[in-house]
Amino acid sequence: MKIIIIGGGVSGLAISCKLAKEKIDNILIEKRPFLGGRAYSFFDKNSKEEIDNGQHIIVGACKEFINFLYEINAIEKISFEKKLRIPVLNKNKLVNLRSHNFPINILGKVFSILEYKHLKLRERISLLKTLYKISKMKPKDLKELDNENFYNWLKNNNQSKNTIDCFWELFAIPALNDEIKNVSASIGIRLFQVAFIESDINANFAIPNVGLTKLLGDSAENFLKNTNTKIIKNQEIKSIIVKNDKISGVITKDDRKIKSDIVISTLPPNQILDIIPKNHQSYFKKSKEINMAPIVGIHLWFENYFFDEKFMVVLGSPIQWIFNDSKIKNSSSSFQHIVISLSNAWEWKNKPKKIIKEIFLSEINKLFPKSKKSKLINFSVIKMLNATFRCQPGIQKIRSKNRTKIKGLYISGDWAESEWPSTMEAAVISAKNTILDIKKDFANKL
Numbered sequence: 037m038k039i040i041i042i043g044g045g046v047s048g049l050a051i052s053c054k055l056a057k058e059k060i061d062n063i064l065i066e067k068r069p070f071l072g073g074r075a076y077s078f079f080d081k082n083s084k085e086e087i088d089n090g091q092h093i094i095v096g097a098c099k100e101f102i103n104f105l106y107e108i109n110a111i112e113k114i115s116f117e118k119k120l121r122i123p124v125l126n127k128n129k130l131v132n133l134r135s136h137n138f139p140i141n142i143l144g145k146v147f148s149i150l151e152y153k154h155l156k157l158r159e160r161i162s163l164l165k166t167l168y169k170i171s172k173m174k175p176k177d178l179k180e181l182d183n184e185n186f187y188n189w190l191k192n193n194n195q196s197k198n199t200i201d202c203f204w205e206l207f208a209i210p211a212l213n214d215e216i217k218n219v220s221a222s223i224g225i226r227l228f229q230v231a232f233i234e235s236d237i238n239a240n241f242a243i244p245n246v247g248l249t250k251l252l253g254d255s256a257e258n259f260l261k262n263t264n265t266k267i268i269k270n271q272e273i274k275s276i277i278v279k280n281d282k283i284s285g286v287i288t289k290d291d292r293k294i295k296s297d298i299v300i301s302t303l304p305p306n307q308i309l310d311i312i313p314k315n316h317q318s319y320f321k322k323s324k325e326i327n328m329a330p331i332v333g334i335h336l337w338f339e340n341y342f343f344d345e346k347f348m349v350v351l352g353s354p355i356q357w358i359f360n361d362s363k364i365k366n367s368s369s370s371f372q373h374i375v376i377s378l379s380n381a382w383e384w385k386n387k388p389k390k391i392i393k394e395i396f397l398s399e400i401n402k403l404f405p406k407s408k409k410s411k412l413i414n415f416s417v418i419k420m421l422n423a424t425f426r427c428q429p430g431i432q433k434i435r436s437k438n439r440t441k442i443k444g445l446y447i448s449g450d451w452a453e454s455e456w457p458s459t460m461e462a463a464v465i466s467a468k469n470t471i472l473d474i475k476k477d478f479a480n481k482l
């Protein structure tokens with residue numbers, strides 16, 4: 037059986053490595069000269085440093101992604117926080133949102149929320165009630181809420197604007213890359229169930245301590261080196277070939293035909309139709325209803341250190357999350373490298389670099405007065421216009437199944453069916469589920 041995987045992002049890499057681990061040969065074809073898809077790093081000419089295309093964070097609940105890192109021997113390249121502690125700066129007041137190691141999990145959370153002074157006492161109590169309600173919700177309840185938006189659901193559950201701004205959005209905007217008014221209540225609630233409620237360790241952050249290409253593309257390639265997997269980079273697939281509703285191979289951009297019994301596409305929803313022949317597109321048309329959203333990353337290098345936290349959330353400022361890349365990567369450089377990650381970045385995606393620099397440098401100087409004494413050495417802006425797919429109301433009904441109508445063609449990728457939003461965890465879950473489907477369909481033939 038010949039297997040072709042189109043796309044060397046997280047999902048394609050996970051499928052390829054998992055198959056190779058079981059000694060199932062496969063060919064991985066990637067159109068760009070490097071692996072990693074939407075999670076990669078590159079050499080920045082300005083700073084002469086390797087920087088990421090966007091700050092990537094995972095939580096302890098990303099079990100499949102963490103397993104994948106173990107599989108490709110990359111687990112040391114990500115640092116796990118021992119406890120949940122998020123410094124939140126609001127109107128010059130710094131409050132930590134943290135968990136406690138009490139013997140009973142729920143007690144730990146009660147104390148952490150009760151200490152969260154950006155909310156009034158009655159708001160904290162109301163927040164606890166809503167978190168408790170969420171903890172009791174079943175998959176059936178969530179399914180019914182897919183068409184409702186998360187903001188309305190929170191409002192109907194007595195969450196004040198302040199609680200929404202200072203608690204719910206603090207997690208939801210970066211995790212869902214959208215305003216919660218635009219997000220399906222089902223996905224929003226599930227996010228908090230998995231990441232905040234189900235176990236204490238789940239919400240703990242893990243942050244790559246090397247560039248994303250070292251973490252993912254290089255580690256996977258290194259793992260595959262000793263297997264029969266063939267990796268072809270710089271090769272765009274123009275189309276799949278279908279005969280009698282059955283896959284028979286792919287055509288490359290330079291018009292070469294490669295035969296295959298099984299083809300797995302890991303293309304994002306905004307690109308999948310490009311490789312489907314016109315007469316088979318109707319089944320895949322729903323992908324057009326899935327929209328993508330931008331993330332903008334701002335990199336600043338200062339002459340001296342002024343920011344000691346690993347990361348911080350800033351409320352009531354265009355800065356949302358700020359990361360201390362020097363500390364996270366344990367850099368030996370004397371400069372301080374700061375990364376500001378702007379999710380839901382519609383406002384910034386077309387703004388010129390010069391204006392972004394003025395606005396964010398002045399904001400940093402205002403929030404961290406010590407930074408005024410430190411010269412800005414370098415500045416870069418990275419705009420990822422199609423960073424993640426949007427989890428708008430109704431999304432769960434239009435995400436793709438792994439198995440398709442065309443025999444031997446499978447869809448994997450973060451947007452394929454799962455409970456997770458557009459994340460590396462979703463990309464690996466879909467990889468695992470795709471392999472399960474293939475095994476069922478081709479039982480003894482692999």
Ligand SMILES: Cc1cc2nc3c(=O)[nH]c(=O)nc-3n(C[C@H](O)[C@H](O)[C@H](O)COP(=O)(O)OP(=O)(O)OC[C@H]3O[C@@H](n4cnc5c(N)ncnc54)[C@H](O)[C@@H]3O)c2cc1C
Pocket residue numbers: 042043044045046047048065066067068071072073074075089090091092093094271272273274302303304307311331332420422423424448449450451458459460461463
């Ligand atoms: C700025 C930014 C920040 C993010 N932050 C986080 C985060 O904090 N945590 C998190 O979990 N996730 C985060 N994400 C999302 C995460 O990166 C994605 O969910 C994940 O990488 C998607 O992987 P994928 O394999 O499904 O798709 P992709 O990475 O899109 O992979 C598809 C691959 O197919 C290739 N391809 C496309 N067309 C063709 C063709 N015709 N022929 C051959 N190859 C083709 C592409 O080049 C690409 O390599 C972030 C994303 C961005 C951009």
